[in-house]
Amino acid sequence: MSTTLLTGSEAAALGAKLAKIEVLAYYPITPAFPAMERLNKFIEDGELRARFVRVECDHSALAAALGASLVGCRTFTVTNSQGLLYMTEVAYHVAGLRQPIVMAVANRALSAPHSRFPEQGDAISQGASGWIQLFCENNQEVLDNTLQAFKIAEKCHLPVMVNYEGYIQSHTLEEVTIPEQEQVDPFLPLVRRATLDVENPQAVNTVASPEFYQDYKYRQNEGMDLALQVIDQVAAEYAQGFGRNWSGLIETYRMDEAEQAIVAMGSMISEARVVVDALREQGKKVGLVKVRAWRPFPFQKLRDILEGVSLVTVLDKNIVFGLGGALATEVKSALYGFNETRINSYVLGLGGRDTRAEELTQVLNLSESMTEPQNTFEWFGM
Amino acid sequence: MSLRIEDLPQADLFGPGNASCRGCGAAIAGRQAMKALGSRTIVTIPASCMATLSGSNQKTAWQVPFYHTLFEIAPAVSSGIRAGLEAQGIKEVQVVSWAGDAGSADIGFQSLSGAAERNEDMIHVCYDNEMYMNTGGQMGSQTPLYAATSNTTLGKPTKKKNMLAIMEAHGIGYVASASIAYPLDLISKVRKAAAREGFSYIHILAPCYRGWNIPGDQTVEFARRAVECGLWELFEVEDGKRTRNYEPSFISVADYLLPQGRFKHITKEQVDSVQESVNRHYGRGRSEG
Ligand SMILES: Cc1ncc(C[n+]2csc(CCOP(=O)(O)OP(=O)(O)O)c2C)c(N)n1
Numbered sequence: 001m002s003t004t005l006l007t008g009s010e011a012a013a014l015g016a017k018l019a020k021i022e023v024l025a026y027y028p029i030t031p032a033f034p035a036m037e038r039l040n041k042f043i044e045d046g047e048l049r050a051r052f053v054r055v056e057c058d059h060s061a062l063a064a065a066l067g068a069s070l071v072g073c074r075t076f077t078v079t080n081s082q083g084l085l086y087m088t089e090v091a092y093h094v095a096g097l098r099q100p101i102v103m104a105v106a107n108r109a110l111s112a113p114h115s116r117f118p119e120q121g122d123a124i125s126q127g128a129s130g131w132i133q134l135f136c137e138n139n140q141e142v143l144d145n146t147l148q149a150f151k152i153a154e155k156c157h158l159p160v161m162v163n164y165e166g167y168i169q170s171h172t173l174e175e176v177t178i179p180e181q182e183q184v185d186p187f188l189p190l191v192r193r194a195t196l197d198v199e200n201p202q203a204v205n206t207v208a209s210p211e212f213y214q215d216y217k218y219r220q221n222e223g224m225d226l227a228l229q230v231i232d233q234v235a236a237e238y239a240q241g242f243g244r245n246w247s248g249l250i251e252t253y254r255m256d257e258a259e260q261a262i263v264a265m266g267s268m269i270s271e272a273r274v275v276v277d278a279l280r281e282q283g284k285k286v287g288l289v290k291v292r293a294w295r296p297f298p299f300q301k302l303r304d305i306l307e308g309v310s311l312v313t314v315l316d317k318n319i320v321f322g323l324g325g326a327l328a329t330e331v332k333s334a335l336y337g338f339n340e341t342r343i344n345s346y347v348l349g350l351g352g353r354d355t356r357a358e359e360l361t362q363v364l365n366l367s368e369s370m371t372e373p374q375n376t377f378e379w380f381g382m
Numbered sequence: 383m384s385l386r387i388e389d390l391p392q393a394d395l396f397g398p399g400n401a402s403c404r405g406c407g408a409a410i411a412g413r414q415a416m417k418a419l420g421s422r423t424i425v426t427i428p429a430s431c432m433a434t435l436s437g438s439n440q441k442t443a444w445q446v447p448f449y450h451t452l453f454e455i456a457p458a459v460s461s462g463i464r465a466g467l468e469a470q471g472i473k474e475v476q477v478v479s480w481a482g483d484a485g486s487a488d489i490g491f492q493s494l495s496g497a498a499e500r501n502e503d504m505i506h507v508c509y510d511n512e513m514y515m516n517t518g519g520q521m522g523s524q525t526p527l528y529a530a531t532s533n534t535t536l537g538k539p540t541k542k543k544n545m546l547a548i549m550e551a552h553g554i555g556y557v558a559s560a561s562i563a564y565p566l567d568l569i570s571k572v573r574k575a576a577a578r579e580g581f582s583y584i585h586i587l588a589p590c591y592r593g594w595n596i597p598g599d600q601t602v603e604f605a606r607r608a609v610e611c612g613l614w615e616l617f618e619v620e621d622g623k624r625t626r627n628y629e630p631s632f633i634s635v636a637d638y639l640l641p642q643g644r645f646k647h648i649t650k651e652q653v654d655s656v657q658e659s660v661n662r663h664y665g666r667g668r669s670e671g
């Protein structure tokens with residue numbers, strides 16, 4: 001193992017390289033493109049033996065990855081924002097076909113208005129697509145989650161998105177420890193499952209009648225149920241093999257005897273750790289709950305963790321119009337009917353607006369000072 | 383050198399059990415093409431009649447791997463299939479995307495053009511019934527001038543987009559037209575494409591009797607008249623060299639157009655203008671070489 005400075009883009013590319021992807025397909029977009037270019041460089045330099053399909057659009061990128069996956073190859077793609085929206089039709093289809101494709105998403109705000117800055121709205125838009133979604137708080141986790149994603153995908157027969165934020169992660173150097181290939185290989189053995197195979201002809205995606213369709217969907221959701229266990233197991237196995245423990249579906253930070261909790265995902269987690277430290281210093285019993293897996297959503301775990309906590313402040317770097325923050329909505333539905341916890345929801349940081357420790361502290365102060373139960377959500381930073 | 387019916391394999395790799403209407407041109411095209419492609423073939427078909435009639439639930443009419451893709455993506459999926467086979471060192475497999483006229487020339491055009499430009503090692507077949515039959519018979523870019531469809535009931539006001547010229551302009555190695563009424567010509571062309579490396583495009587006229595409003599037992603007959611009147615030229619462009627594969631007998635275009643219900647509203651002037659365009663194209667009597 002060696003430790004070096006890497007951007008999130010480089011960490012994602014390196015993760016895919018260490019996973020020995022066999023086919024790569026993508027269509028350029030900002031801020032995901034440095035990860036793409038890095039992968040091509042690995043291929044050109046002979047460090048990665050993968051085929052690159054140079055498609056003409058994002059929609060075809062995921063389609064080409066799908067074709068390769070259907071003949072049994074380990075495949076990878078990268079995108080964000082408009083590219084992800086453009087891929088959406090194929091994304092649902094990939095999940096329905098149970099293909100273990102891994103996609104890195106350098107989260108970026110959606111148009112209109114045009115913005116190239118970070119936000120999680122693109123990933124959130126895929127919440128019903130059937131993809132497992134992991135969020136990363138720093139570049140080390142981008143690399144580690146990319147490796148874990150392949151294992152989770154192949155065990156659950158479901159595709160996985162690895163989310164990291166544009167610029168804040170994709171373009172920022174951080175210290176990252178890189179595992180050795182010899183460590184990765186036994187962690188990620190390639191088990192080939194070719195669906196399209198001339199030696200064993202099968203028909204894929206024949207028209208399903210009402211007698212069949214719902215059963216397929218039931219099975220597909222069972223894959224998500226399985227992922228609730230697999231994500232934890234894979235994180236534990238990774239911790240054992242690589243010495244870094246990302247705790248599976250959810251990680252808690254200083255939640256011992258916590259009366260208050262912050263719940264968030266992605267890059268805000270690193271800042272929230274600083275906030276929690278400062279508040280604990282002041283004697284406040286505040287803790288942090290990091291949702292690492294947004295799909296499948298860890299309802300049960302969250303309930304257990306938030307048992308006895310009186311105030312939960314949920315931070316959402318996304319907006320579902322007419323509804324509010326996506327994470328808060330899920331947290332409320334997880335806790336509904338189980339306990340009396342107050343849940344305050346804040347939407348902040350859209351399109352690159354700051355979400356540093358400073359801002360997060362202000363949000364917590366606002367949340368604490370709220371006397372009436374807050375039933376919808378509040379905007380922060382207007 | 384020329385192919386004979388008795389030389390063709392007996393086995394049908396596509397056909398038995400398919401859910402097409404009787405007299406379906408698309409199914410005939412599929413059966414013919416599979417005589418040339420053989421069992422080591424992976425077929426992708428986007429949303430269309432052909433995808434729908436190919437299988438439902440646990441049944442399939444294909445003896446080879448078949449994947450019913452999303453509407454726009456068959457050539458892109460096939461590109462990925464080829465990449466995946468190459469990555470595993472799996473050789474001697476025909477990778478074919480097989481799409482209707484919408485799946486090729488309209489909604490599917492972007493991925494088709496992309497795959498052609500990349501010169502992917504695959505064959506794309508457009509089976510052309512000149513309208514969107516799977517959704518009930520709307521017009522598209524391959525619908526000919528004046529043809530009535532379910533959403534151009536008075537006749538389409540614009541011309542059929544020339545897909546063969548467009549695909550030829552991609553500079554790919556092999557481009558050919560075919561008609562289900564000339565099976566040996568069709569099969570030899572698919573064979574030629576299969577023997578080549580790189581991207582090949584074959585555009586097959588495959589009438590739909592329902593859309594064209596002709597009797598169900600006349601599908602092949604109208605696929606023949608289209609060729610004999612000169613409106614559907616049988617030709618190929620191999621490495622830039624253009625060959626006309628069949629000299630039509632030049633029956634009048636009226637004999638092709640007027641019996642079809644979809645041209646019920648066509649005027650005499652319109653028929654004459656179509657006849658003139660054919661005459662101009664062939665320079666009548668002058669070989670194009
Ligand atoms: C994205 C998307 N848009 C629209 C449709 C609906 N649709 C399915 S098949 C079809 C028409 C297919 O026409 P064509 O390619 O000419 O084949 P045909 O059915 O005529 O054989 C349409 C519009 C779809 N399946 N997917």
